[in-house]
């Protein structure tokens with residue numbers, strides 16, 4: 001009858017599923033055998049590895065990176081975590097960081113980008129420049145984008161940076177007059193949002209990037225006209241989205257943390273203010289050359305990203321066996337590089353939780369592959385200079401005109417993939433006396 005036929009069918013199906021599951025479990029076991037010599041915390045479960053510890057931290061709005069830091073301190077510069085048949089190795093070894101990030105051989109890993117993007121951050125959705133993995137395709141596109149971030153173009157954006165930051169100053173002026181408080185994180189978010197919109201609308205940029213046959217483009221990149229295709233243009237449109245995600249919040253969050261730390265450290269604020277007064281004085285418009293003279297403010301911004309790297313790390317596929325920090329790591333794992341972890345290790349930065357911009361004094365030794373808030377090497381941040389110019393203009397104007405204090409709030413981090421100040425940095429604002 002049809003019933004016995006169906007029950008037979010289900011029995012066979014169940015049997016096949018059982019075999020498939022068994023096969024998969026054996027494969028997971030094989031993966032464990034292959035990589036378990038790499039030190040690491042005990043697994044929560046055979047199949048799901050360490051994920052329940054991490055999910056639990058995320059559920060209570062904790063910072064997973066603090067767990068990664070703790071594990072690095074316990075298990076050393078190459079430790080392992082598992083999820084299903086995937087193995088991730090967290091690297092806190094400067095030599096390996098140098099070797100893997102500086103070479104195009106180690107491509108961005110597929111797994112983290114495709115499958116659990118939410119676990120480690122959702123900032124790099126889409127098929128834009130951040131997420132593309134194929135080296136040749138990426139290289140071609142990056143060469144097309146580069147001129148839009150050249151110092152020539154960035155110089156031309158100073159007017160926009162000033163104008164947008166000026167709007168924030170108007171709002172702050174009103175807040176100071178009314179003696180109310182300001183959610184600084186929200187306010188700087190509207191600045192970075194407006195700037196990135198402006199950047200997209202900017203005709204020079206549109207011409208450079210979207211009109212492939214423009215002479216500007218060709219002279220800057222030496223790309224023969226005929227290799228620009230319809231597909232390239234679509235790709236560039238994807239990058240609009242990417243730039244929003246990669247560039248807007250990361251910069252706003254950096255500004256938020258920076259304001260938070262300056263409000264917390266009046267002596268550092270005082271030093272930054274002295275420099276701003278010397279370089280800019282009472283001037284309203286900040287010039288490109290002024291930015292070059294704001295050395296201490298640059299140090300403050302760098303130190304902000306050491307403790308609070310708003311895009312905390314990056315990852316690569318290990319395509320060949322390697323010895324990392326004395327541990328033999330067979331190829332096939334995903335290597336995770338965390339500027340958050342390395343930036344907070346006593347081994348690399350003495351008294352790591354102390355906010356001290358002098359670590360980045362021009363005479364101080366440069367951090368050796370243990371500080372990379374914009375990643376490193378060929379896949380490093382394209383918007384780094386853009387972001388730091390923007391941040392400097394906003395900070396310089398703020399310091400020039402206002403006093404700000406934090407009336408009793410937390411300094412906690414909210415980890416949403418990108419890191420941001422949990423409290424929103426609510427400040428009392430006064431006109432400078």
Ligand code: HEM
Nearest residue numbers: 129130246247250251311314373374375379381382383387
């Ligand atoms: C403080 C602000 C910023 C921080 C901390 C930051 C950080 C980073 C990091 C860590 C990466 C590497 C990502 C990865 O390996 O997956 C990256 C890539 C990238 N960022 Fe930024 N970023 C910032 C601002 C910006 C801005 C303002 C833009 C654009 C206007 C931008 C555009 C990009 C692009 C296009 C890439 C991909 C580069 C490539 O792979 O060729 N970023 N950024």
